[in-house]
Amino acid sequence: MRRSLVSAIALALAGLSITAVAQSxxxxxxxxxTTQLPRNVRPTHYDVAFVPHAETLSFDGKVTIAVDVLKPTTRIVLNAVDMKFASVQLTPASGNATYAAAPQVSVDAAAQTATFTFAQPVPVGSYKLSMDYTGKISTQANGLFAIDYDTKAGKQRALFTQFEAPDARRFIPSWDEPAYKATFTLEATVPSAQMAISNMPVADTSDLGNGSKRVRFAASPKMSTYLLFFSAGDFDRATAKMGDIEVGVATQKGLVDQARFALDSSVDVLRDYNDYFGVDYPLPKLDNIASPGGSQFFSAMENWGAILTFEHTLLMNPTISTPSDKQRVFGVAAHEIAHQWFGNLVxxxxxxxxxxxxxxxxxxxxxxxxxxxxxxxxxxxxxxxxxxxxxxxxxxxxxxxxxxxxxxxxxxxxxxxxxxxxxxxxxxxxxxxxxxxxxxxxxxxxxxxxxxxxxxxxxxxxxxxxxxxxxxxxxxxxxxLQQGVPLIRVAASGCVDGKTALALTQGEFTKDRPEKKSLSWRVPVIASVVGSNTDARTLVDGGSGTLEVPGCGPVVVNAGQTGYYRTLYAPAQFAEVRNGFAKLSSIDQLGILNDAWALGMTGQQPASDYLDLASATPIDADPQIWGDIAGAFSSLDAYYAGDAARRAKFRKFAIARLAPVFAKIGWTAKPGEADPVAILRSDLIGTLGSLGDAEVIAEARRRYAAQATDPTAMPADLRRTILGVVALNADKATWDQLHADAVAEKTQLVKDMLYSLLSIAKDKALAQRALELALTDEPGATNSASMISTVAGQHPELAFDFAVAHRAQVDKKVDTSSLSRYYPGLGSNSLEPAMVGKIKAYADAHIAAGSRRPAETAIANVQYRIKVRNERLPAISAWLDKNGG
Missing domain, CATH: 1.10.390.10 (Neutral Protease Domain 2)
Known part of the structure; x- marks a missing residue:
């Protein structure tokens, strides 16, 4: 798989559920x-009070749940994980004490349930189910979790919650399924100096006189359990108004100004969404809370009225943030605010x-x-x-x-x-x-x-x-309702009376099943002649169709790139598109590049067609086009691993193609420069550095060495990129210096970045040191897993073998939501046939039979990569020989 222009909110993880078939x-x-719980009892309201003990990673909880018993039952079953129950009682909602029952309690850890069994059937009616219990505070982002972070004032600890998908059950005994909506009131006892935040505004605060306070929040609207949120810590909060709604951002002390862009963006987005959805945002406030650290599972979570976002995706740190970060901050905020309607309201x-x-x-x-x-x-x-x-x-x-x-x-x-x-x-x-x-x-x-x-x-x-x-x-x-990617084959029969006639045939694009019988889709197709402002549209139904496109000349099918399908042109049509490539809109250039890559790597068209298009791309093409080409060159370079002579020839070509583009934009930003140009500068420096460009590597090293005396050597928007080139090509002394920088750093966001960079070294011995460092407490509990997966980018076999050999330690450093796909993912970019057996053996031993799709997907990716190396690289090499690579 090649690097592509994936939006910032993409969770690039291969998921697995039981295979579904298309249904009428x-x-x-x-x-x-679906439900994993009996349907005979339904909650309507949760009244929760808890006392977190951050220092011992535990909490005490009390909850009274208003429930409706829909059928007489002797058992109430709900979800609970890692809880111990001190008392459980069921009483009538009316308060009539003539019926009260203390059931027997049994916990099924595997099913993640607690069952309350009564001596006599509970009649139909409304009740209050009250429980006193204790639970655990995690060090990974599951349930109620703690994050330790560095500040100039010393170590701090803050608490946050993450309940999606099935982790509210770690905080409240609950019907932890999306269809069991209810209202919530939440009360927390926290240190007096800390700020507490939940979905709703604070309704009441009581000073307990012992260095703590009790904070009670207003009742929430009706919502699913996974949307409940709580956080407490040494925070700053800034607010703005959007009509009657208070929009806020909360960060660790001293960093709230770094969230101003997120705050301003949230106000603009919320206003736009009120109009688009035609239903006003229904809560009185909307916060976005920044957490240090990270997760293998998510970057942000849309809790209603209280979005949780890790600092790397919310803050604009003046020493390392880039225009790309700014786009990510906006995009993720827009994504999570959209959930306030699509997901939370409905x-x-x-x-x-x-x-x-x-x-x-x-x-x-x-x-x-x-x-x-x-x-x-x-x-x-x-x-x-x-x-x-x-x-x-x-x-x-x-x-x-x-x-x-x-x-x-x-x-x-x-x-x-x-x-x-x-x-x-x-x-x-x-x-x-x-x-x-x-x-x-x-x-x-x-x-x-x-x-x-x-x-x-x-x-x-x-x-x-x-x-x-x-x-x-x-x-x-x-x-x-059916999986797969349609393939539209295109042939043209010439231009008559000012119209180009197309014959369209629908098949299926696959990477691993060339003989597969094609599924059938009704495919909306849009086509236009290059340079024309008029398009033609049809619905390809039944496997084939025809289309007359106004104008004469090269025709782009999937014009505007709104269709979900691959386009395969007949050779003559592809040649016309290639020859007119410079005249295409940037979005169609990207779509055609993507299709040529994918179809070339599967052998459905010449693999070298992508290089033809890259060669036909003008230097002044959209910066994102060149960013995509740079990503493709990096992927091809990785395929040449182990073949020094051919890799050198490819690198010579790739550097020669990218260097003039980089020379045009240079190392230094120009006044008024557009953000996409700045982003391309970082992309090209990173790519050329990974391709072994001696000039770029030398300049990155010079700037790194000069940073102490020259404040212009590493501007903020290039600091991460320059450090990346240095770290990738590091020797032992350089790695040691980067490590010392990481240890000394007191800004957690920068510290996290430095530990990540320690994991990208090409040198295998340095990669091994990064793996060993990841198992210590030094990087921080939520950084270790990402360090191992970052090593896997350069050394998949090393990282996979290391993680499996140290599984007992690594498991504790991966959030539980990611465990079944974490280990297979480490090996997924391998080019070694033995990795197939390793991943399969791991899955057979440690992953439930119905949950192995991530492992199967990783295996498929390894097999695909081996096939590309063996069957496609010869054509690439032949093209390079012919074209002076």
Whole structure:
């Protein structure tokens, strides 16, 4: 898989759930929402009070849950993990004490449930279920967790919660499933000097006189358990108003100014979303809380009214932040705020339809970024994100957008590129098909009809279809209920009477099954002649179709790149497109580059076609096009590992192609320079440094050495890039100096960056030192796992073998939501056949049989990479021989 222009919010992790098959609409409607709990009791309100003991990583909790018993029962079953119960009692909601029962309590750790068994059946009615219990505070981002971080004043510890997907059960005994919506009141006892934050504003604070205070928050709206949030720490908070809504950001003390861009952006986004959704944001406040550290599972979480975002994705640190970081901060904020409607106000019935949350928020963030920051030209990011999804969707281990989820592990694995990026791409395609106004009208109707309730995908499709007056349901089902990527083959029969006739044939693009019988989709196709302002549209249905495109000349199919399909041109048509490549719009240049790469790597067109296009790309092409080409060159370079002579020849070509582009923009930013140019500067320095460009490496080293005496040597927007080139090419002395810098650093965000850089060294001995360092307490509890996975980028075999050999230690440093895919992911970029057996052996020994898709996907990626090296690189090398590489 090559690096591509994937949006910042992409969670580039291969997920797994049980394979789903396409169902008819009738069959879909007949499927009852999944539950792992009995349906005979339903909660309506949780009243929670707890006392965290941060120093001992434990807490005491009390909860009274208002429940409705729907059928007589002797058992109440709910979710609970790592809890001990001191007392449990059920009383009538009316307060009538004539019926009260203290049940027997049994805990099933494997099922993550607690069962309360009563001596007599509990009659139908309303009750209060009260519990005193104790729980654990984690050091990873699961449930209630603690983060330790460095400041100039010394070590600090803050508390946060992360409950998506199945981790509210680590904090409250609860019906921890999205369909069991309820209201919540939360009360916490915390140190007097700390700030406490939850979904709703503080309703009351009581000083307890012992250095602590009791904070009670206002009651929440009706919501799913995974959206509850709490945090406490030594925070600063800044606010702004959007109408009657208080929008806030909270950070560790002294850093709130670094969140100002996020705050201002949140106000603008919230205002835009109120208009777009046609339903006003319903809570009185919306905070975004910055946490130091990180997670292997997520960068931000959309808790209603209290978004949690790790510092690396929220703060703009003046010493290391870049224009790329600024775009990421905006994009992630836009994504999480979109969830306040799609996910929080209206929630999927079960995790099968997770894409309703994540695909829509991904699409909405892209739309909003394009609208509010056109200077960034982020429309190209949607093409890169779609390409990433297609790469995962083109192997046998893929799954439909609407997927079958049955176990807790499968819930966590559902957060992948199919859910996020394919979901977003399908929305983008359907919006283009029905029109932006009709799409918005359908969304508004959906929001109003289903507010504070749960839905399945067809609830959305029905509203879109009604608003559009066009048949959307069948197309939507084709792309969401079956997996895979359509392939449109294109042949032209010439231009007659000012129109170019196209013959279109639909097949399927796969990376690992060339003989596979193609699935069938109804594919919306848009085509235009290069340079024309007029397009032609059709729906390819039944496997083939024809289209007359106004104008004569090279034709681009999937013009504007809104379609979710690969385009394979007949050789004559591809030659015309290649010859006119410089005249194409940047978005079509990127789409054609992506298709040529993917189809070339699978042998469906010459692998060297991508190099032809890269050679035809003008120096003044959009910076993001050159960024994508640089990424592709890095990927090809990795394929040449172990073949020094051919790698040297490829590097000579790649450097010669990229160097003139870099020479044009140089090391120093120009006044008024656009952000995409600044981002390209970093991309090219990083790529040329990894390709062994002697001049770039020397200049990076000079600047690193000069930083103490020359304040201009490492400007903030290049500091990470320069350090990256130095770290990648480090010798022992340089690595030791970087390590010393990391130890001495007191700004946690910078410290985290330095520990990550220690893990990218090409030198295998230095990579081994990074792995050993990751198992110590020094980097911080949430940095260790990412250090190991960063080593895997250069040394997959070394990292995989090390992690498996030290599994007992590594397991403690990976958040539980990521465990089943973490280890397979370490080996997924290997080119060694033996890695296939290693990943399979690990999965067989340590991953449940129904949860092995990440391992199977990693194996498929290794096999694909080996095939590319063996079967495609010879054509690349032959092209280089012919073209002076």
């Amino acid at each position: 609409p009738a069959a879909t409607a007949a499927v009852q929402a 929630t999927m019935q079960w995790w099968d339809d997770l894409w309703l949350n994540e695909g829509f928020a991904t699409w909405m963030a892209g739309r909003t970024t394009e609208k509010m920051h056109p200077e960034w030209n982020t429309g190209l990011s949607a093409v890169g994100a779609r390409d990433f999804a297609m790469s995962l969707d083109a192997v046998a281990t893929t799954h439909p957008v609407v997927q079958r989820v049955q176990t807790v592990e499968q819930v966590s694995q559902a957060f992948d590129a199919i859910t996020y990026q394919k979901g977003s791409a399908v929305i983008r395609m359907l919006e283009g098909y029905v029109g932006a106004d009709a799409w918005r009208d359908g969304v508004r109707s959906y929001m109003k009809k289903h507010a504070y309730s749960n839905t399945v995908s067809d609830d959305l499709w029905r509203e879109i279809q009604a608003a559009a007056g066009k048949p959307v349901l069948d197309i939507a089902h084709d792309f969401t």
